[in-house]
Amino acid sequence: MKPSLIVHGGAWDIPNEAVEACKSGCHRALAAGWSILTRGGSALDAIEAAIMVLEDDPVFDAGYGSHLNLDGRVECDAIVMNGATLRAGAAAGLQRVKNPIQVARKIFENCPHMMLVAEGAERFAKERGIQLCKPEDLVSEAEREAWSKCKTDKHAAAHHRGHEQGTVGAVAMDRAGNLFAAISTGGTCCKAPGRVGDSPLIGCGCYADSEAGGVSCTGYGEAIMKIVMAKTAVDLLRQPATCVDASPAAPCDASTANIAAREAVHLLAKRTHATGGLILLDREGNPGFAFNTPRMAYGYVALDGNFVTAV
Numbered sequence: 001m002k003p004s005l006i007v008h009g010g011a012w013d014i015p016n017e018a019v020e021a022c023k024s025g026c027h028r029a030l031a032a033g034w035s036i037l038t039r040g041g042s043a044l045d046a047i048e049a050a051i052m053v054l055e056d057d058p059v060f061d062a063g064y065g066s067h068l069n070l071d072g073r074v075e076c077d078a079i080v081m082n083g084a085t086l087r088a089g090a091a092a093g094l095q096r097v098k099n100p101i102q103v104a105r106k107i108f109e110n111c112p113h114m115m116l117v118a119e120g121a122e123r124f125a126k127e128r129g130i131q132l133c134k135p136e137d138l139v140s141e142a143e144r145e146a147w148s149k150c151k152t153d154k155h156a157a158a159h160h161r162g163h164e165q166g167t168v169g170a171v172a173m174d175r176a177g178n179l180f181a182a183i184s185t186g187g188t189c190c191k192a193p194g195r196v197g198d199s200p201l202i203g204c205g206c207y208a209d210s211e212a213g214g215v216s217c218t219g220y221g222e223a224i225m226k227i228v229m230a231k232t233a234v235d236l237l238r239q240p241a242t243c244v245d246a247s248p249a250a251p252c253d254a255s256t257a258n259i260a261a262r263e264a265v266h267l268l269a270k271r272t273h274a275t276g277g278l279i280l281l282d283r284e285g286n287p288g289f290a291f292n293t294p295r296m297a298y299g300y301v302a303l304d305g306n307f308v309t310a311v
């Protein structure tokens, strides 16, 4: 089977000056994941490698450089999900982990449960060999500055150098046909301590079922949860495609994967009036994406093996 890979770096109002940094982050994430997949490596290794590149890049809202909560601390969430078994590993409220996706993977592989939070998740990670850092090590100067403005004024994209940085996600299929989806996020700026968004919740931010496809979402978590967006998108892949936004003047020429992605985002807007986006692979590995924000950072490997990145 031909491997496939798609990544995202968040759907928000990304300003012109941040476009190149977001594109380059997505490109490097694709390179990290694709080198594993083309050598016959696993989809799980590929999404972990891709997400770690994005977590380490402070232009994205994951790992180092994540948004701060009201207390001025980073609290990260992450998940991986296996489309073959429907098993996931998820962690939320991490304050002392540089690469939260590694904790999600450890939970996926070594824990009888599927989700651990806060101190318990960190203790589990440490016992499995993941080094914990100081909470301050995750705080970038830029986010500290943004936080002090958002806290005393009102939250505004302008405080974040003109944009709200994005959650990161990846979906991969390897040569053996294994399908995995994943997300890592610092959540929303000035969130209440303890707040968990859609990202680490199975079916909300992330879902994978090898019978249909795998999805990773981004956007306003409280709205994404309402429509269980990732599972909704996967279920749309099971049905014959119906184009929600086609008109007689502009008939639908999108792929089934893109139509399902568009339909899920359309539902988000219709039922919650919120904005967001998602990436997906259908069960054959065809990529799809959609967003109703001004921009989304994303990248995928085209059929000819070229990397396509866009913001």
Ligand code: ASP
Binding pocket: 010, 011, 061, 165, 166, 167, 185, 186, 187, 188, 196, 197, 198, 199, 205, 217, 218, 219, 220, 221, 222, 224
């Ligand atoms: N969905 C994330 C959350 O609400 C934020 C994002 O996608 O940027 O935590």
